[in-house]
Amino acid sequence: MRLAELSERSGVPIPTIKYYLREELLPPGRRVSATQAEYDEEHLRRLRLVRALLQLGRVPVATAREVLAAVADESVDQLSRLGTAVAALPPGGPRDTDGDETTAREAERTAEELQRRLGWRVVPENPAHLTLVSALSALLRLGYPCDVSQLLPYGRLAGDLAAHEVALIGEFEAPTTQLEAAVALTVLYEPVLLSLRRLAQAEEASRRFGGE
Template sequence: MRLAELCERSGVSIATIKYYLREGLLPPGRRVSATQAEYDEEHLRRLRLVRALVQVGRVPVATAREVLAAVDDDSMDQLSRLGTAVAALPGAARVTEGDQATTEAAEHTAEELQTLLGWRVVPENPAHVSLVSSLAALLRLGYPCEVSQLLPYGRLAAELAAHEVALVEEFEAPTTQLEAAVALTVLYEPVLLSLRRLAQAEEASRRFDTGPA
């Protein structure tokens, strides 16, 4: 397809597509004349992923390039490519400060929690670092942060992950699976957080609503 059709089918403007091409987020089309190039389904799929990363995930362009490089890196096996791509995504934790004692206590809680869940503890996984930092914030502010209170979150995350990995496996080609895994990691975060707030409102109204129906 030509650039105009790629634009139409993806809903991404020509100016933005050209920007992604220049930034190396999208591989160049197959040149058919001095001024025209031909794009295929792979470009369309990649364009959607770039859009998910940059627009929904607010991933900086340089980071998106890093994520895509991992997705495309044939020298690694599927699992390493996935791990590297997701690890390059910006993490959930938004705080880094904190005294050493609190960070150590948070580290201990994070390890105990993952061990109870039967997960391997990988301290260099950015999600682990992010978890420790979030738990340190809870501890520092004096809010509940016992392993027993965290376990339900971990168990539900495990159920969710089983569902999500199965969803990704429905995509056929290995690279398509990787692209979907990265996109869904980013795109389902706001879905999950919105549903949590809606569920809280529903649960709170069931428990606290004492007024007339």
């Protein structure tokens, strides 16, 4: 397809597509004349992923390039590609920066014990592990409950969700398509999950305190 059709089918304006091409977020089309190139379904899929990352995931361009390179790197196995791609995504939340050492150590211990209790391997260099430690350190420092027993239900639910999500990813056929979907769904389902949590809280609070 030509650039105009790629734009129409993706809903992404032509100047934006040209920008993605210049930034090498999108591989070049196949040249058919001095001024025209031909694009295929792979371009369309990749374009959707770029859009999801930049616009909805608020991922910086340089980070998106890193994520996409990991997705496309066929020299390593599927799991490493997935790990590298997802690890490059910005963490799902701000880092707590002004905790003291004692709190940080307690948060680290809590995060590790929680994962062990859930039967998960502890991978301290996983950025999500650092985000978790930071979030726990904030809870501790601000005096809110965050012992392992409070956290276990969150961990169990996250585990159930991940099983559902990884099975969903498994339904995509080609390895690269699977990875693209994994990255997109990691980013795009975050607001779904957070908004459903707030709606469920409202529902639950009105049942419990609403008195109707």
